[in-house]
Amino acid sequence: MTYHNAVKYILSAPTADTGSHSHDRILYMSALLGEPHKNLNYIRLAGSNGKTICSALTSAILCRAGYTVCSLNMSVLDDIKENIRINSSALSIPEFTSAVQTVFQTANLMRHNIELAKAALFSEEELDADLAAIPQTLLNGSLSPELTQGEILLLCALILYKKNDCNICIIESSNTDNDPSLFLKPPSAAVICGAIPNSDPAQMARIKTYIQRGITEVISAPQDPLSYKMISDSCAAINCRLSVPIRSLLTLKQLSLIGTTFIYNGEEYKLSLCGRFQTTNAITVIETVKVLRRMGYNISQEAEHKGLSSVRIPSRFEVLSVNPTIIADSTYKLEAIETVCESLFDFSEITGRRISLCLPPNSEMINTYLDMLGARGYTVERIYTVTQNNDETETLAKGLKKDIPIVAMPSIKAVKQMLGELSDDALLLISGKHFFTENIRIEIIRYLGF
Helix, strand or coil: CCHHHHHHHHHCCCCCCCCCCCCHHHHHHHHHCCCCCCCCCEEEEECCCCHHHHHHHHHHHHHHCCCCEEEEECCCCCCHHHHEEECCEECCHHHHHHHHHHHHHHHHHHHHHHHHHHHHHHCCCCCCHHHHCCCHHHHCCCCCCCCCHHHHHHHHHHHHHHHCCCCEEEEECCCCCCCHHHHCCCCCEEEECCCCCCCCHHHHHHHHHHHHCCCCEEEECCCCHHHHHHHHHHHHHCCCEEECCCHHHEEEEEEECCEEEEEECCEEEEECCCCCHHHHHHHHHHHHHHHHHHCCCCCCHHHHHHHHHHCCCCCCCEEEECCCEEEEECCCCHHHHHHHHHHHHHCHHHHCCEEEEECCCCHHHHHHHHHHHHHCCCEEEEEEEECCCHHHHHHHHHCCCCCCCEEEECCHHHHHHHHHCCCCCCEEEEECCHHHHHHHHHHHHHHHCC
16 A cells, blocks of 8 residues: 555545444454554543644653653544654654555455355354454444544554554544544543633533543643533532643743743743743643653653653744744634734734735635734735635635735745745734645745755
């Protein structure tokens, strides 16, 4: 199997089973693979925002402490091999392809076994032990034998966890009701990253479901009173310990375009990540480390500090240049745009409040940015977007709330034009889905000669 075929196999798989929450298929697949989930130690990251940052920070700390860590993001990323990381590093193409090929071959074996069992049952033969282990849902057709994207990724991660003798796995929830990782035993701890919006009852219900599965430790980012009460009541109902960072113990010491220094509970920490909101992720991770220590993980203060300060994540409010100031952030969810704008505002005394935007041709997203930035006193000078369609540009302009010049670039490689129009004191924000932001980021780095 080639890397291209491995990616194609995952992307061509269904995203989920319609109307089914059965874990029979992945349980049977895991049995055929030798039950790599049997001795799994893992923590689950849930919530709508901050999971990737919290995963990276926690993984870096554990690696510094000498542990081998497997990280899994259950939501398919643009670069799929980035979904699984060993010791904070994305899989190599051979590692990724080999794991996917193993799952692919085992899935073929599963389908073969199902056909053999059906034939034997039809002829009223007695099934041998291997065929008798096939779940009835697969035999009677109520559950399809086709693996979902999430199941393939999860099985690959379990294979690599076992192969690399990992000590712990960090699983970022996919925020779906039929998340295949729910077939695993309850995690050692669940971390609720970011604030749970009260307007999202489905998210709150999922968090409650995770807690009720028998978790003994829950760490939550600071929440508003309603969300905190839901989490606290759910934990109390099953005698689960709840740890929440105390905002009053957090003091921001220095906020700059190259990093953040803060004090929490009397101790000074440094981050290589920019933005006030990153301190919330950091103190959530600090509380998570306390829980891991209680569980027996030997994590020194030095490992904690060096792990926190070492993490740099491309296109996560990343400052690519200071003169002009160019910031890349792979934000596309409308509710997360406010956080980006608030982070920009933190640096407004340094950068000023005249800004240009580079965004996908999405009028709703652009209008949200215009509203959020306008509320903070920013003047948007121009909007760059990538499109070869003049009609799309005209439609986009008509859909905007304000009359702002739109510069249409024919391709991502045309960033040279955009950068050439920026003065040394200009401010440019690039935002959008990871694929959009990351590709523009790469072209800018090439152009600037980094």
